[in-house]
Amino acid sequence: MREEESNWFARWDEQLPSPEELTPLSQTLITPDLAVAFDIHRRRSSNAGGSPDPSPPPAHSLPPSSAAASDLDPSDGGGGSAAGGVDEPARTLKRPRLVWTPQLHKRFVDAVAHLGIKNAVPKTIMQLMSVDGLTRENVASHLQKYRLYLKRMQGLSPSSAAVGGGGGGSVSAADMATEHLFASAPLPHQFMPYGHQHHHQMAAAAAAAQHQQYFHHQQRQQMGHFGSPPDHYGFLRQQQQQQQQQPPMASLGVNRMVGTNLGGCSEDLEETGSARKVLTLFPTGDE
DNA sequence: GCGAGAATAT
DNA sequence: TATATTCTCG
Numbered sequence: 081m082r083e084e085e086s087n088w089f090a091r092w093d094e095q096l097p098s099p100e101e102l103t104p105l106s107q108t109l110i111t112p113d114l115a116v117a118f119d120i121h122r123r124r125s126s127n128a129g130g131s132p133d134p135s136p137p138p139a140h141s142l143p144p145s146s147a148a149a150s151d152l153d154p155s156d157g158g159g160g161s162a163a164g165g166v167d168e169p170a171r172t173l174k175r176p177r178l179v180w181t182p183q184l185h186k187r188f189v190d191a192v193a194h195l196g197i198k199n200a201v202p203k204t205i206m207q208l209m210s211v212d213g214l215t216r217e218n219v220a221s222h223l224q225k226y227r228l229y230l231k232r233m234q235g236l237s238p239s240s241a242a243v244g245g246g247g248g249g250s251v252s253a254a255d256m257a258t259e260h261l262f263a264s265a266p267l268p269h270q271f272m273p274y275g276h277q278h279h280h281q282m283a284a285a286a287a288a289a290q291h292q293q294y295f296h297h298q299q300r301q302q303m304g305h306f307g308s309p310p311d312h313y314g315f316l317r318q319q320q321q322q323q324q325q326q327p328p329m330a331s332l333g334v335n336r337m338v339g340t341n342l343g344g345c346s347e348d349l350e351e352t353g354s355a356r357k358v359l360t361l362f363p364t365g366d367e
Numbered sequence: 368g369c370g371a372g373a374a375t376a377t
Numbered sequence: 378t379a380t381a382t383t384c385t386c387g
Contacts, residue, residue, distance in 0.1 A: 175381095177380050178380070179379085179380090180379085217382075218381085221379090221380055221381060222380080
């Protein structure tokens with residue numbers, strides 16, 4: 081059960097939904113029409129290694145200029161000045177709260193594990209995760225919580241902390257909730273004690289470079305999306321169903337794949353208990 | 368000025 | 378509560 085220390089990364093693919101199933105955050109936040117209308121492709125590129133990813137995906141047949149999505153922007157005040165302040169909708173629009181799905185969490189944890197505590201800083205983690213739309217703040221915020229979680233794990237006895245005991249008293253509901261989320265990740269033992277990182281002595285910059293070899297076998301298109309948008313966004317689900325039929329959206333994603341992928345890893349999909357229900361891994365019907 | 372980390376707010 | 382935002386510090 082703990083062999084992942086050698087090939088934990090080999091199971092990265094399993095958690096990654098297919099590109100067809102995923103919707104870039106930018107789209108989830110902006111609505112396809114709006115995004116296309118404004119040529120919004122992506123906010124930041126997460127390539128810090130060597131692939132500049134020079135593949136701008138402007139290959140969208142965008143409607144002339146009738147961007148009928150002004151109501152999308154709350155900051156507009158309902159005035160209807162869509163034509164005026166829509167220069168940077170991506171920036172203006174408030175992103176919905178990022179939901180850290182187990183899959184997303186796993187990426188996060190994996191990234192942290194590979195970086196080692198030393199280099200596991202928001203920026204580096206973010207780069208490693210290569211999730212489109214994911215911001216440093218997102219990672220920082222989660223990292224903060226994750227550290228608290230780890231601290232708890234260290235402070236409490238593993239047995240009780242492992243499952244939350246139930247009547248322990250030391251484990252609160254928060255712990256359990258956190259566990260359910262974090263429990264989906266392997267929680268590398270290297271974590272616990274600061275300073276026990278393994279062979280990752282690289283600096284942040286180097287980490288970025290490693291990033292390439294790190295993913296060298298699974299850098300696929302899907303690499304750049306959030307795990308699974310909860311169906312909080314009703315409209316989202318509809319989009320997804322449509323998108324799964326539209327292959328040409330791949331470019332919007334992110335880093336281009338290196339070629340092959342699937343390291344041949346099809347392991348268990350760790351379900352986070354009830355979390356998988358919330359997960360809403362697009363019921364696109366295909367899967 | 369940038370980024371990390373913690374505190375605070377929503 | 379979970380995540381975002383803000384603040385402080387290096």
